[in-house]
Amino acid sequence: MTKESxxxxxxxxxxxxxxxxxMTAKVGIIPNADGSAMFSFGDxxxxxxxxxxxxxxxxxxQNPEKGTLRCxxxxxxxxxxxxxxxxxxxxxxxxxxxxxxxxEPVLIIxxxxxxxxxxxVNIIQANASTRCxxxxxxxxxLAHAGIPMKDLVSSVSIGKLDKQLVVDVSKKExxxxxxxxxxxxxxxxxxxxxxTHIQLDGKISGEQLREALEMARxxxxxxxxxxxxxxxESIG
Amino acid sequence: MSExxxxxxxxxxxxxxxxxxxxxxxxxxxxxxxxxxxxxxxFEDSNKLIKVIPxxxxxxxxxxxxxIGKVENITFNGWVINIGTAETAFISIMEIPRFVNKNxxxxxxxxxxxxxxxxxxxxKRGIDxxxxxxxxxxxxxxxxxxxxxxxxxxxxxxxxxxxKLIKDETGCEITVGQNGLIWIKGDSIEKELHAKRAILFxxxxxxxxxxxxELKKWFDENRK
Amino acid sequence: MExxxxxxxxxxxxxxxxxxxxxxxxxxxxxIVVETGISKNAEGSARVxxxxxxxxxxxxxxxxxxxxxxxxxxxxxxGAELTPLSSPRFESGPPKFPAIETGRIIDRIVRESKFxxxxxxxxxxxxxxxxxxxxxxxxxxxxxxxxxAGIGAIAALSASKIPKYDEEKEKVLFGEWSNKNxxxxxxxxxxxxxxxxxxxxxxxxxxxxxxxxxxKITIGRKGDxxxxxxxxxxxxxxxxxxxxxxxxxxxxxxxxLKKIEKQLK
Numbered sequence: 001m002t003k004e005s006x007x008x009x010x011x012x013x014x015x016x017x018x019x020x021x022x023m024t025a026k027v028g029i030i031p032n033a034d035g036s037a038m039f040s041f042g043d044x045x046x047x048x049x050x051x052x053x054x055x056x057x058x059x060x061x062q063n064p065e066k067g068t069l070r071c072x073x074x075x076x077x078x079x080x081x082x083x084x085x086x087x088x089x090x091x092x093x094x095x096x097x098x099x100x101x102x103x104e105p106v107l108i109i110x111x112x113x114x115x116x117x118x119x120x121v122n123i124i125q126a127n128a129s130t131r132c133x134x135x136x137x138x139x140x141x142l143a144h145a146g147i148p149m150k151d152l153v154s155s156v157s158i159g160k161l162d163k164q165l166v167v168d169v170s171k172k173e174x175x176x177x178x179x180x181x182x183x184x185x186x187x188x189x190x191x192x193x194x195x196t197h198i199q200l201d202g203k204i205s206g207e208q209l210r211e212a213l214e215m216a217r218x219x220x221x222x223x224x225x226x227x228x229x230x231x232x233e234s235i236g
Numbered sequence: 237m238s239e240x241x242x243x244x245x246x247x248x249x250x251x252x253x254x255x256x257x258x259x260x261x262x263x264x265x266x267x268x269x270x271x272x273x274x275x276x277x278x279f280e281d282s283n284k285l286i287k288v289i290p291x292x293x294x295x296x297x298x299x300x301x302x303x304i305g306k307v308e309n310i311t312f313n314g315w316v317i318n319i320g321t322a323e324t325a326f327i328s329i330m331e332i333p334r335f336v337n338k339n340x341x342x343x344x345x346x347x348x349x350x351x352x353x354x355x356x357x358x359x360k361r362g363i364d365x366x367x368x369x370x371x372x373x374x375x376x377x378x379x380x381x382x383x384x385x386x387x388x389x390x391x392x393x394x395x396x397x398x399x400k401l402i403k404d405e406t407g408c409e410i411t412v413g414q415n416g417l418i419w420i421k422g423d424s425i426e427k428e429l430h431a432k433r434a435i436l437f438x439x440x441x442x443x444x445x446x447x448x449x450e451l452k453k454w455f456d457e458n459r460k
Numbered sequence: 461m462e463x464x465x466x467x468x469x470x471x472x473x474x475x476x477x478x479x480x481x482x483x484x485x486x487x488x489x490x491x492i493v494v495e496t497g498i499s500k501n502a503e504g505s506a507r508v509x510x511x512x513x514x515x516x517x518x519x520x521x522x523x524x525x526x527x528x529x530x531x532x533x534x535x536x537x538x539g540a541e542l543t544p545l546s547s548p549r550f551e552s553g554p555p556k557f558p559a560i561e562t563g564r565i566i567d568r569i570v571r572e573s574k575f576x577x578x579x580x581x582x583x584x585x586x587x588x589x590x591x592x593x594x595x596x597x598x599x600x601x602x603x604x605x606x607x608x609a610g611i612g613a614i615a616a617l618s619a620s621k622i623p624k625y626d627e628e629k630e631k632v633l634f635g636e637w638s639n640k641n642x643x644x645x646x647x648x649x650x651x652x653x654x655x656x657x658x659x660x661x662x663x664x665x666x667x668x669x670x671x672x673x674x675x676k677i678t679i680g681r682k683g684d685x686x687x688x689x690x691x692x693x694x695x696x697x698x699x700x701x702x703x704x705x706x707x708x709x710x711x712x713x714x715x716x717l718k719k720i721e722k723q724l725k
Contacts, residue, residue: 030545030546030599030600031512031600031602032546032547032548032600032601032602033545034292034293034294035292043500045499047545047599048545049544049545049546051544051548052294053294053322054294054322054548055322072544072552076499076516076518076595076597077520077539077595078499078501078502078503078505078518078519078520078595079499079501079502079518080501081501081634081635082520082522082634082635083520083593083595086539086541086595087554106248106249108274112322115322118544120543120544120545120552121545122543122545122597124498124499125498125499125501126501143247143248143275143276144276144292145292145293146275146276146277146290146291146292146293146294146386147293148248148263148274148275149248149249149274149275150248150249150272150274151248151249152247152249190249191249192249228247228250231245231276232245232246232247235245235278235291235443306464320461348464348465349465350464350465350466375466377466378466378470379466379467379470380464380466380467382461417461425470425473425474425479428470429481
C-alpha cells in the first residue's frame with residue numbers, strides 16, 4: 001500500500017488503516033473463577049471467566065478419550081443500542097462454537113479425560129469485533145487458570161471498506177455503504193502465526209484476501225504483546 | 237514489597253531458554269533448540285533444568301498425598317469423599333484402623349463431615365483413600381480454609397519452615413492437605429482466624445521470594 | 461466449596477457473641493463502591509461492588525403500548541441473571557429460582573417505592589408510553605448479591621438518559637439520547653436484607669454466612685416508609701424478631717444511603 005492511498009482514505013474515527021483502537025487488558029477480574037480476564041478494543045469490552053477442568057455434566061457429553069473445551073458467549077442486554085434479549089440465540093450459539101475452534105488447538109487437555117473446561121464470556125459493551133475481543137479475553141483467562149497451552153491466540157477483524165483494507169473494524173465501519181460496501185473478516189492466529197479461525201462476510205478478491213492475512217498477522221502480534229503484558233503484570 | 241524479590245513470570249508459548257545444554261522440566265517442552273513454556277507461572281532454572289512453577293490450575297492427585305475432603309455419600313462398604321478432583325475418592329471400611337460395624341457407618345463419619353486422609357491408590361475406578369496412618373481421620377473441630385493447591389508448597393515452606401512459623405506464632409494445630417484444603421484448630425476462634433489470615437497472606441504472595449521474612453514482618457504488624 | 465458444617469458451627473458460635481469472621485459488626489456492610497456509566501450503549505448503567513461481590517446493571521428503554529389498567533403510565537421490567545461467569549455454583553441455561561427471585565424483589569423495590577415517576581413516561585395516553593427495562597448481571601458472587609442488585613438498579617436509573625424519540629415517525633432513535641433524565645423521586649429507595657443466623661440478624665453476609673443462614677428478610681425502604689418486603693427461606697420469625705428487623709433495617713438503610721449518595725451523583 002503506497003503512502004498516497006493510505007492518506008486518501010479516511011476512517012470514521014480518524015484512525016490510520018493499519019491502526020487498532022486503543023487496547024486494554026487485565027487478568028484476575030473475577031475472584032471466584034479459576035482464571036479470568038477482560039479485553040477491550042476501544043468501546044468493545046469482553047469479560048471472560050474459566051472454570052475447570054472439572055467433571056463434565058451432563059454425563060452423556062463426557063468424552064472418555066480427552067478433555068473438552070466448552071465456550072459460552074453472551075452479550076449483556078444493554079451492551080448494544082437496541083436491547084438484546086437475554087438468553088442464547090443462533091448467533092451466540094455459533095460464536096460460542098467458533099470460539100472453541102479458535103482456542104482448542106493451542107490447549108493441551110488430552111489428559112483431562114471426561115472433564116470439561118468452561119469458558120464464559122460476557123460482552124459488556126459492544127462496538128463491533130466482539131467475537132475477537134471475546135477470544136482474546138478467553139485466551140488470557142485460560143492461561144491464567146493454569147490450563148496447559150502450547151501458545152496464546154490473538155484475534156482481530158480485518159475490514160474491506162469499499163476497496164480499502166483496514167484493521168480492527170468498528171460498528172460504523174461494519175455498516176459501511178459506499179462503493180463496494182463492507183467486508184468483515186475476523187481472524188484468529190497463534191503467536192507462531194497459525195490460523196485457528198477465519199470468517200468472512202462480503203466480497204473480496206483472492207489477492208486482497210492474501211493482503212488481509214498479512215495485515216492480520218501484524219495486528220495479532222500487537223494484540224499478543226498486550227495480552228502478554230497483562231498476564232505478566234497480574235501475578236498475585 | 238520491593239520489585240527485586242518478585243520472581244520472573246512467564247506465559248504459555250514463551251521461549252524460556254535457547255541451546256541444547258538446557259533440559260525441559262515440568263511445564264515446559266523442547267522445540268528445536270528452544271525450551272518453551274506450556275504454562276503460566278514462575279520461571280525456574282536449576283542447573284540448566286528449566287521449569288515453570290504454576291500458581292493456578294486444578295489439583296492433580298498423587299499417590300501418598302495427604303488430602304482433606306468432605307463425606308459426600310455412604311455406601312454399603314465405605315464413604316465417598318469429595319477432595320476436589322474430577323474422579324471420586326473412596327474410603328473403604330478396610331482402610332479404617334479399627335473395627336467398624338457395617339450397619340453404623342454414619343456413626344464413624346456422616347455426610348457433610350470433613351476428613352484427613354491419604355491417597356494410597358489411583359486407578360481407573362477412581363482414587364482410594366486410607367485412614368491407616370498417624371494424623372488421619374475425621375475432623376471434629378476447627379475451621380477449614382481453601383486455597384489453590386499450587387500454592388500449598390509455599391504455605392508449607394522449605395522442610396515445613398513456613399507452616400512451623402505459623403503454628404508457633406498462632407498456637408494452632410494446622411494440617412495442610414495437598415489438595416488445598418487446610419484444617420486449623422486452636423483453643424479460641426480468634427487464634428484460628430489469625431492463622432487463617434497468615435495462611436492467606438502466604439497464598440496471596442506466593443510469587444515473592446524471601447516470603448518467610450515477609451511473613452515475619454506480617455506477624456509483627458498484626459500482633460495483638 | 462460449599463461451607464463445611466465445621467465452619468458453620470464456628471461462625472454461628474461467634475455470631476452468638478456478636479462477632480464475625482471478618483471483624484465486622486453484625487449490622488455493618490463491607491465497603492460499597494458504585495460506578496456509573498460503565499456501558500455506553502445503555503440509557504444508564506452501573507457497577508456495584510460490595511467487598512468482592514460485584515454486579516452490573518443496565519437500563520434500556522423503548523416505546524410500547526401501556527397496560528390497560530395504567531393507560532397513562534410507563535411500564536417497568538426488571539430481570540436478573542446469575543451468570544455462570546460469576547460463580548462455580550451458577551449454571552448456564554434457563555433462569556433458576558434465585559435469579560427469578562432477585563429480579564422480582566428488585567422490581568418491587570423500584571415499583572412500590574414509586575422511585576420512577578411513571579406518569580411522566582406517558583407519551584400518548586392509552587397508546588404510547590416509555591418502557592423501562594432494567595437488567596441485572598452478577599459478575600462475582602461473594603455473598604449478598606441481592607442488596608448489590610438493588611443498589612445497582614437505583615444507581616443505573618439515576619444515571620439514565622431518555623433516548624431520542626421521533627414523534628412523527630413514532631420511532632425511538634436508538635443510540636441517540638435526549639438531555640432528559642428518567643424522572644425520579646427525590647428520595648432514594650434502598651433494600652436491606654437481614655439474614656438470621658442462630659438467634660441474631662446480620663446484614664451483608666459473606667458467602668459462608670449466606671450459606672448457613674436459615675431465614676432472610678428483604679426490607680425495601682424509601683425515607684421513613686417501608687414499601688416492599690419479602691421473607692425468604694424456611695425458618696419462621698417471631699413478632700419480636702420482626703420488631704428487631706424493622707429497627708435494624710432503618711438504621712442500616714440510613715448508613716448505606718449515606719455511603720452511596722455521594723457516589724450516585
